[in-house]
């Protein structure tokens with residue numbers, strides 16, 4: 001036993017001496033090591049999976065003082081232009097009903113933007129669209145097939161890319177077409193990049209349904225560049241999970257808002273129930289700026305809704321839209337009913 005150990009030790013010693021005498025013999029291990037490092041470069045993305053669990057609290061925005069932990073002196077002049085962007089109709093015959101109409105009106109009334117861009121590939125049709133389009137600045141885009149040579153197969157991922165490209169070009173406030181604003185965004189426009197947590201403490205990530213960004217935001221630029229590695233194996237990796245990881249790495253370039261800012265209720269079974277079927281009468285003034293209606297999760301669809309459908313429903317969705325309709329003056333109110341009947 002002892003003997004064999006000695007032999008072994010002696011052998012490895014000899015081979016080491018051999019190697020140092022003959023440098024060519026280093027070549028193979030060096031190449032192998034490089035290959036391993038190259039593979040690790042890919043695997044290193046796994047650290048992304050670890051960070052979110054090790055850091056629990058991520059709220060940077062202090063609602064009471066309207067400042068972000070990382071921007072102790074936010075720019076006094078608003079850096080982000082007061083322009084709202086919608087990206088819609090990347091597929092043929094996009095639906096556009098009373099809900100979209102009301103969302104545009106609420107955007108005008110509550111955010112008071114200088115301009116609302118409607119970036120589309122295919123224009124919607126119908127009465128509600130005709131009633132709405134005069135408020136919008138139309139800009140046709142073509143939906144991308146690739147990003148950095150990687151194919152974009154799903155329309156949702158195309159829309160993810162288009163919104164970043166548009167913000168890189170113009171800056172402003174990007175809103176999904178199913179986001180209902182509750183109040184102004186002025187205090188948020190002082191930060192070069194603002195995202196809201198999806199899930200309590202950002203347990204899911206930072207979602208891209210609402211983005212406030214300056215066109216030269218370093219976070220925005222880096223986020224776009226990360227699409228060099230795009231793949232759709234994990235559905236929401238690039239749109240929701242990655243920005244959260246980046247927010248730890250680039251914490252001085254982004255203001256992160258509480259999950260109550262944009263994504264409460266959430267898309268969970270419980271959240272959809274509260275939104276569409278059982279309003280629990282909660283107040284939405286606990287740092288809430290907007291409510292994402294998660295339209296894709298509402299399986300019944302609202303494209304043919306009438307005013308009656310909205311007023312008689314039992315969810316938070318119905319309550320918020322009804323309250324908004326009640327803010328109308330009488331003329332607007334009567335018009336809404338009149339058009340609603342026409343559509344029927």
Ligand SMILES: *[C@@H]1O[C@H](CO)[C@@H](O)[C@H](O)[C@H]1NC(C)=O
Nearest residue numbers: 062063064183285286287288
């Ligand atoms: C957040 O600010 C709003 C006013 O902008 C206020 O109504 C609300 O109570 C605040 N929430 C918290 C938790 O401080």
Ligand SMILES: *[C@@H]1O[C@H](CO)[C@@H](O)[C@H](O)[C@H]1NC(C)=O
Nearest residue numbers: 061062063258259260286287
């Ligand atoms: C953030 O969310 C928590 C949990 O819902 C809530 O209690 C708190 O008031 C929120 N904070 C702000 C600043 O809005």
Ligand SMILES: *[C@@H]1O[C@H](CO)[C@@H](O)[C@H](O)[C@H]1NC(C)=O
Nearest residue numbers: 095299300301302303304305
């Ligand atoms: C809305 O109406 C159109 C035309 O009648 C119909 O094809 C469509 O399925 C309806 N959508 C929903 C969500 O009920």
